[in-house]
Amino acid sequence: MSDKGAGNHSDVTDFTLVGFRVRPELHILLFLVFLLVYGMVLLGNISMMAIIVTDSQLNTPMYFFLSNLSFIDLSYSTVIALQAMVNFLSEKKTVSFVGCAAQLFFFAFFIVTEGFILAAMAYDRFMAICNPLLYSVHMSRRLCSQLVAGSYLCGWLSSILQVSITFSVSFCASRVIDHFYCxxxxxxxxxxxxxxxxxMVSLSxxxxxxxxxxxxxxxxxxxxVTTVLKIPSVEGRKKAFSTCSSHLGVVSLLYGTVSFVYLTPPSNPELCxxxxxxxILVTPMLNPLIYSLRNKDVKQALGKVLWKKKSLD
Incomplete structure (x- = not known):
């Protein structure tokens, strides 16, 4: 089939997003579910960023990374959720070619950046537990800023490549994307x-x-783990592991679901x-809860904010 018969990407003006294959009357329910979860994503991540910025005791590398994690979670959820909610209430369920490319760009940008931020957080925990005497010297503000800037740079480069290669192809007669986002x-x-x-580019x-x-x-x-197991006291081991459990929970949620979608055979598209x-939504909603419920510093900072608000009232 020639490019003329197949259609070229330059001829495409929009795509149709199938979304979830459910009865039309259930689209309102899906809209309400997405709206509720997205509202919790907004509340949780904005609150986390506000607490970290306003509390001087949280001015540490770990919380600097965490504030960036909250910003990224909020950003890629917004990129996907708003378009999905609009389509739930729309009959055409279309997205423009430019809009689709922009959505894929920002989603790839933020999701790859999050992977690097989580790696930086793991390195931070490694330095804190395995080299505590050198931690404050090694994890300087400059290094933390460089790690975060490098994370965003890698996310940007990855998204540029992903979008360029994805939309450089010729499209068939169908413009129907069997998903709720691009x-x-x-x-x-x-x-x-x-x-x-x-x-080849995806594998690279x-x-x-x-x-x-x-x-x-x-x-x-x-x-x-090797370092913690060498700690003689049970209380010491428990305290050391508690500083990592939140991060491990976040990593497991993100990589577990992404691996299921992209690394397992697509036998059931609806399940994917x-x-x-x-x-896209549940993990960004749970991340602030994981860090606030399992982190004493965050709970104390939140308590101070609530106490201050109560005193003002």
């Missing part, structure tokens, strides 16, 4: 082009950008959509 895998499924280059991104973050996290925690909701 997912690169589903976009490639409606392409008539040879996707060997796309697959995974090998040179995604894989290193996983390696840093795994190696950091191998050293952390549900799993996508977990890392």
């Amino acid at each position: 997912d690169s895998y589903q976009i490639e499924k409606i392409s008539c082009s040879n996707l060997s280059v796309n697959k 991104l995974a090998a040179f950008i995604i894989l290193p973050t996983i390696v840093v996290i795994v190696v950091s925690y191998m050293y952390i 959509k549900v799993a996508s909701v977990f890392y």
